[in-house]
Amino acid sequence: MTRSAPARSPQDLAETVSGGIGASPLRPDGTLKVRGEFAYSSDLWHEDMLWGATLRSPHPHARIVRLDVSRALAQPGVHAVLTHEDVPGENIYGLKYQDTPALAEDRVRFQGEPVAILAADHPEIARQALKEIEVEYEVLEPITDPERAAHDSTLPKLHPDGNLVRYQRILKGDPDAAAEVVVSGVYEIGMQDQAFLGPESGLAVPDDDGGVDLYLATQWLHVDQRQTAKALGLPPEKVRLTLSGVGGAFGGREDLSMQIHSCLLALRTGRPVKMVYNREESFFGHVHRHPAKMYYEHGATKDGDLVYVRARMYFDGGAYASKTPVVVGNGTTLSVGPYNVPNAKIEGWGVYSNNPTCGAMRGLGAVQPTYAYESQMDKLAAALGMDPADLRIRNAMSEGSTNVTGQVVDFPAPVGELVQRLKDMPLPPERTGAVDIRDLPGGASNVTHGEGVVRGIGYGVTIKNISYAEGLDDYSTARVRLQVIGGEPVAMVHTAAAEVGQGLVTLQQQIARTELGVPRVTVHPADTSVGDAGSSSASRQTYITGGAVRNACRAVADAVYALAERRLARSAAGMSLAGGKVVAADGEVLTGLAELLGEEIVEETREYHHRKTYPLDPETGQGDAHVQYGFSAHRAVVDVDVELGLVKVVQLDCAQDVGKALNPDAVLGQIQGGSAQGLGLAVMEEIQVVDGKVRNPSFTDYLIPTVLDMPPMRIDVLERPDPHSPYGVRGVGEPPTISATPAIANAIRAATGLELPRVPIRPEHITGT
Amino acid sequence: MRVNVVVNGEKRQADNVWEGESLLYVLRERLGLAGSKNACEQGECGSCTVYLDGVPVCSCLVAAGQAEGREVRTVEGLADGDKLDPIQESFVECGAVQCGFCTPGLLVTAHDLVARTTDPSDAEIREALAGNLCRCTGYEKILDAVRLAAARKENA
Ligand code: FES
Ligand code: FES
Numbered sequence: 019m020t021r022s023a024p025a026r027s028p029q030d031l032a033e034t035v036s037g038g039i040g041a042s043p044l045r046p047d048g049t050l051k052v053r054g055e056f057a058y059s060s061d062l063w064h065e066d067m068l069w070g071a072t073l074r075s076p077h078p079h080a081r082i083v084r085l086d087v088s089r090a091l092a093q094p095g096v097h098a099v100l101t102h103e104d105v106p107g108e109n110i111y112g113l114k115y116q117d118t119p120a121l122a123e124d125r126v127r128f129q130g131e132p133v134a135i136l137a138a139d140h141p142e143i144a145r146q147a148l149k150e151i152e153v154e155y156e157v158l159e160p161i162t163d164p165e166r167a168a169h170d171s172t173l174p175k176l177h178p179d180g181n182l183v184r185y186q187r188i189l190k191g192d193p194d195a196a197a198e199v200v201v202s203g204v205y206e207i208g209m210q211d212q213a214f215l216g217p218e219s220g221l222a223v224p225d226d227d228g229g230v231d232l233y234l235a236t237q238w239l240h241v242d243q244r245q246t247a248k249a250l251g252l253p254p255e256k257v258r259l260t261l262s263g264v265g266g267a268f269g270g271r272e273d274l275s276m277q278i279h280s281c282l283l284a285l286r287t288g289r290p291v292k293m294v295y296n297r298e299e300s301f302f303g304h305v306h307r308h309p310a311k312m313y314y315e316h317g318a319t320k321d322g323d324l325v326y327v328r329a330r331m332y333f334d335g336g337a338y339a340s341k342t343p344v345v346v347g348n349g350t351t352l353s354v355g356p357y358n359v360p361n362a363k364i365e366g367w368g369v370y371s372n373n374p375t376c377g378a379m380r381g382l383g384a385v386q387p388t389y390a391y392e393s394q395m396d397k398l399a400a401a402l403g404m405d406p407a408d409l410r411i412r413n414a415m416s417e418g419s420t421n422v423t424g425q426v427v428d429f430p431a432p433v434g435e436l437v438q439r440l441k442d443m444p445l446p447p448e449r450t451g452a453v454d455i456r457d458l459p460g461g462a463s464n465v466t467h468g469e470g471v472v473r474g475i476g477y478g479v480t481i482k483n484i485s486y487a488e489g490l491d492d493y494s495t496a497r498v499r500l501q502v503i504g505g506e507p508v509a510m511v512h513t514a515a516a517e518v519g520q521g522l523v524t525l526q527q528q529i530a531r532t533e534l535g536v537p538r539v540t541v542h543p544a545d546t547s548v549g550d551a552g553s554s555s556a557s558r559q560t561y562i563t564g565g566a567v568r569n570a571c572r573a574v575a576d577a578v579y580a581l582a583e584r585r586l587a588r589s590a591a592g593m594s595l596a597g598g599k600v601v602a603a604d605g606e607v608l609t610g611l612a613e614l615l616g617e618e619i620v621e622e623t624r625e626y627h628h629r630k631t632y633p634l635d636p637e638t639g640q641g642d643a644h645v646q647y648g649f650s651a652h653r654a655v656v657d658v659d660v661e662l663g664l665v666k667v668v669q670l671d672c673a674q675d676v677g678k679a680l681n682p683d684a685v686l687g688q689i690q691g692g693s694a695q696g697l698g699l700a701v702m703e704e705i706q707v708v709d710g711k712v713r714n715p716s717f718t719d720y721l722i723p724t725v726l727d728m729p730p731m732r733i734d735v736l737e738r739p740d741p742h743s744p745y746g747v748r749g750v751g752e753p754p755t756i757s758a759t760p761a762i763a764n765a766i767r768a769a770t771g772l773e774l775p776r777v778p779i780r781p782e783h784i785t786g787t
Numbered sequence: 788m789r790v791n792v793v794v795n796g797e798k799r800q801a802d803n804v805w806e807g808e809s810l811l812y813v814l815r816e817r818l819g820l821a822g823s824k825n826a827c828e829q830g831e832c833g834s835c836t837v838y839l840d841g842v843p844v845c846s847c848l849v850a851a852g853q854a855e856g857r858e859v860r861t862v863e864g865l866a867d868g869d870k871l872d873p874i875q876e877s878f879v880e881c882g883a884v885q886c887g888f889c890t891p892g893l894l895v896t897a898h899d900l901v902a903r904t905t906d907p908s909d910a911e912i913r914e915a916l917a918g919n920l921c922r923c924t925g926y927e928k929i930l931d932a933v934r935l936a937a938a939r940k941e942n943a
Contacts, residue, residue, distance in 0.1 A: 048879040051887030052871065052894060054822020054862035061821035142805055215826040215834060215888040215922050265826070265888030266922050297827040456910050519886025519923050683882045690925030691885065717831035717920065725916045725926040 038532035039745060042683035045524050046541070047517075058263035059235035060219035060294045067221065068097055068137040070276070070283045070293035071144035073151050074302055075126035075133055078162075078372040078710025080155040082124050087134060090150035095143040098286045099136040099151065105282065107251030111274060113241065113377070115339040117177055120249045120278045126155070127176055127337035128374055129711050130302025137283040137291050160372035160710035164334035165311060167369040176337065176370045183339050183368040184346040188353070188639030190422050193363035197317025197325035201397040205314065205390040206776040208704035209334075210307040210695075212379050213722050216265015218275040218303050219294040222284035229256030230281045235264040237271045238553035239514045243546050249278045250285065254546075257281065261544040267518035268695070269378030269555055270304040273340050301715035305340050305377030306705055308333040308368075310349075310386035316394045322402050324413045326361035327354045327422075331387065333368045333376075340377030342368035347488055347634065348383025351643055354422045355391045356433040356481035357413040362422050364639070372710040378555055380695060381482060381756040388480045389777055392760030396476070396767065406764070407441045407477055410434075415481075424640040427647070430738035436651040436673040437479060439734050445475070446655055446669045459657050459664035461726060470661040473668070474769025478761030479651040483644040484749030485558040489633045492558065492645075495549030496526075496566035497542075498574050499621040500534060500611075507598050507611040509534050509571070512542035515551035515563040520751060521684040522559050526567050528680060533571035535595035536611065549623065557648055557749025560680060565626030565744035573622035582614055629742055646740055650674035650753035652693065652761035655729075658769040663781025665701050667729045667762055675736040677748030682735070689733050689754045696758025698723045700766075704778050792854050794818060795864030801851070810849040811835045814861060822862040822891045826920070833919030836892035837861045843899045862891035865898060874898045874936045883932040885923035893919045897933050907937055 037043030050056040087099040102109050102121040112118045122133045134151050138144035161167050161174070167181040175181060220234030229252060236242050239259045247257040264271070276293040283291040295303050312331040318324050331349055335342030350366040379385075399406040414434035419427045453468045455461075486492035497512040509530045517523045527539040544551070551563050579590035582600050592603025600608045634641040655669040672689050679685045695703075702721040706713040714720045739746025759777060766784070767774050774783055790801045790813060801817040811828065814820045814837070823846055824834035830848040837846045838860035846859075865872040871879070874897050884890050893916065900907060900915040907915070912933050921929060 042882070044879055045882075045884060047887070048884050049871070051884050051890050052862075052875040052878050053866055054820075054891045056887060057821070058824070058888060060825055061815070063816070063819070063821075140805065142807065213922055214886070215824070215832065215920065216886065217825065264886060265824075266886040268922070294825070297829060297831075454910065456914075462914075519888075521885070687882055687885055687924060687928060690927040691923045692925070694925035695922075716829060717827045718829065722920055722922060724918075724920060725913050725929070728926045731925070731927060 036537050037528055039528045039680045041528065042681050043524060043528065045521060046527065047523060056263050058216050058265050059233065060217055062221040062233055062262060062292060064221060064223060064290035067290040067292050068139060068287060069141040069144045070135060070137050070280050070291045071148055072132050072279060073134040073148045075122065075129060075131040077126060077155055077157050078129045079158040079160040080126050081158060082122060082126065082153060083156050084154040086152040089152065090136060090147045093143065093147045093150060095139040096147045097137045098283055099134060100282055100286060101134045104286065105249055107249045109249065111245040111249060112338065113273060113340055114343045118338040128372055130374065131337065132279065135279045135283060137287050162371055162373055162710050164332045164369045164371055167371050168332055168367040181370045183335050183342040183370060186346050186350045186366045186634065186639055188350050188362060188364040188422055190424065191361035193361060195317065195326040195361035198320050199318045199401050200315060201394060201401050202315040203394060203397060203775055205312045205393055207310050207386050207389055208778055209309040209376065209707060210379060210699050210703050211301065211705050211720060212268035212270030212304065213720065214266030214268055214270055217295045217297065217300050220262065220276055220280055221290055221292045222280035223290045224284045224288055227256065229258065230284055231258045231260065232277060232281055233260050233262045234277065235262055235271060237267045237516050237518060237555055239516065239544060239546050240550040241553065242274060242277050245274055246277045246281055250281055259546045261516055264516060264518040267554060268380045269382060272378040272553060272555060273305050275303045297717060298715045301705065301712060305375045307379035307385065308335060308345050308376040312386060312390040314390050314394050316398050318398055318402065322404050322409050322412050324357055324359045327359050328363045329353050330365045333366065333386065334371055334373055335368050336371055336373045336375035338375045340375055341382060342376065345383040348483060349387050350639060351423050352384045352481055352483065353387045355388060356415050356479055356649055358415050358419055359422060364422065373707050374705065374712060380692065381752045382556065384480060384482045385756050385759065388756045389760045389763065392478045392764065396764045407437050410437045410477060410479055423634060423643055425642045425644065429646065429740040429742060431647065431649060432675050432736055432738055433479065433649055436649060436675065437477065439673045440477065440651055440653040440671055443653065443671050443732055459659040459666040460662060466659060466661065471657050471659050472769045473655065473657050474765040476654050476761050476764025476768050477651065478757040478759065478764060480753055480757040482557065482648045482753045482756055484561060484646040484648050485556050485628055487631055488643045489631055491627060492552055492562065493625050493627040494551040494563040494566040495623060495625050496563065496570040497548050497621065497623040498530065498567065498570035499619060500574050500578065500615065501619040502612045502615050505612060506538055507536045507615065508538045508540065509536050510540050510542055511567055512548045513551045513563055513566065514544050514546060514548050515559055516544060516554040518554050520554065520688065521681060522554065522563065524684065525560055525564060525680055529564055529567045530571050533568060534575060536598050549625065557751045561743055561747050561749055562626055562628060564747065566624060568744050569624035569626050570622050573624050574620050577620045577622060582608060585614060646743060646748060648749045648753040650757045652757045654761040654765040656762060656765040656769055658766055658784060660770060660784060663784035665766055665779065667697055669729050670697065670758060671732040672754055673734040673736065674753055675738050675748060676750050677740045677743060678737050678746040679735060680745060680747060685735060685750055686733055688750045690731060692751060692754030693731060693758040694723050694728050696755045697727065697762060699777055700759045700762035701778050788852065790851050790855055793858045794820065795860055804851050808851045809847050810851055810854045811846040813851045814846060820861055820863055824888055824891055826888060833896060834889055834892040836895040836919065838895060843895055862894055865894060872898065873939050874901055877932040877935040881928050881932040881935055883924060883928040889919060889921040893921065893929060900933065901936050901940055906941055
């Protein structure tokens, strides 16, 4: 196998662009990406490399009676076949709880669980050889009902402690309060998939020191490193990870997939091993969004003031814990939404089952309750005879509100304003006269010409915690170096933070340009040779890694001032950096950075820690659990063909407070992309699981929105700075995904008058067939 | 088997190609042209779109042998040396690229649309791009980019 040219490194960014914070400079990786030269993890190639493949369980629940790899190993072109017995370290990992085997031992707990791995010369040889591995299973009855798993102690235990991952209760005010107007409902949400386009993939290269270098797409290099090293039985410094190009993530790359497997194979064969999942395997190889069943009751006064919320919610975590504990924490603490509620009784259960494992996905733990409470708000508005938007505005929390866990919101919270702004936006024109049938539900394949099509409007509002919660010290590290290259001062930023498409590399440059006043900034490839940056998730990277880059830049600037003080024999007080020069407090240019630094290199490493949060009280659920909130609201206008059950979202408008838009164009991109994922959950996206088995692991049957499904959007971005965060930023990435879903669901209800207590809403739910 | 193709104007040859290998695999793994992407390998996402004798196709659905003697143009062949094609420029300028995994396939599809249509309507653009999935952008900025490239071509 020969290859003409190696792909270029993803962050080999010779060119830099201008633009500090508040501007929208072009992505430094954009040119490589449009040229097809950006090296994604599945593009990596090494002379002499082998291809890895994974044998997965066909059963959701089974005992492994016999496992024999000898026939597979004898195949020509096969270099290694490994099982759990070949795992040199601990064959167990996990993000919150250590409960997931790297390779199954005596039992499999979900369909698709990895049982054996092998390496071969060609991916097809590898695939064929998998069939030669002999596994004898004793098939067991799967546990598939999460509500039963939470309460029925007679069910078999999937893990030593039983089938409950976490239970959390929250009590506020009088949990048994009564009210004049009461509405209740039971809501269900299906299993959504992150469906990032770049498949799980990576290249593991064994090193002479007995260690391994892994180039991969991930969201958090250090957490992968820790888990992988433990399984390999190596010290972390011998397992070096470098971020490769990432084709989207959305939470689906938080858990391990091929990390341990590719390294095991590389270390065993002494050769580089590449692993790339195909789309079907990708559906089995990563965790999904937790499906949920939620029982809600809202009580209000006749005037429309919320009196209480009572809710019970069940989150199906599937076979392993992954992020289930966090989903229960977020789900319960955000359960009443961005509303003032004096009394509440909330209970959340996260359980093990033999369904596919669920973990992180954009909007973690907030998507499910938001769909439920926003459905309830519309129901309540109907019961009160009120306008749904006005009911939301009336109860909206604001700065100074106390949330359901007793935490005071000590930063701007313009929830009512977001809804009001949407309400004030113009609506699309009513359809009149002849219509372009491409604009109707179902598009060109539709059989009606507008008869039987009704229009509805709906709102969705959400609150999402930003960053990790409940007492976690969630920090990031940045190293910044300033030196003169080619006669010009150049800043280099090095972090382990993962660029997954969101634009973090651009932002790191913007911050360094702003803080150091130098136009030329390069970003070092993210790897584990610098301190931990935490995960590219929870809408936290701009906030936390942005803060770390800012801190490191300021430390570099201070070192420069000290140097100037010594060299120029004048006080450093009031000095600043701008345009590549050191400037005195009165604006006088003291010296050029290039002259001042000469050969000298200034380098500083700093961390950023957000303010402290605290665990929830296990009994009452009270506590200051969250760092910050993001708020967004959507208004959806939909057309529904009630005869065919088809839905067309005509317009989807969003208002969001971002604190401070460090890169306004990137903010819009996040809102548009997030809204599309919320639309997907509302009307099409679901992994269909029957008896623990996935029925639709392909893009033929798991539908994600196309350009025909996404309507035009009006976006209104508010900037109400958070005094506690760097530059006043507020995490942006998740809220728009969350509020889009209920807005669309509410609009479909408004159009049809149907209850529709489940998303995604399918045609048969509308037609009742 | 041996497969001969003209890729981006250059005669290329791949040896020991397996029966059943796709054109996408040959491009990516044998000819070192990793620009065309492998997102589904089932003809569903459009990430692997290339021109085959001037017609956009999903290269994951083309058997390597079918490409024998034919002309392939990939995303790597859109730019003229260092000069980006206008459609590439407008994707960068409009922020139509986030993770970028969908970008190469979208670019080939959009390049074809802009080449054969003057002043495409929104409905035409949407129809043309409907076979290319993007999970990151929500498509809005991709539409902007295609409109910009089309407008520039009109005014050129
Ligand atoms: S990779 Fe060819 S269509 Fe998806
Ligand atoms: S930019 Fe990520 S899939 Fe389109």
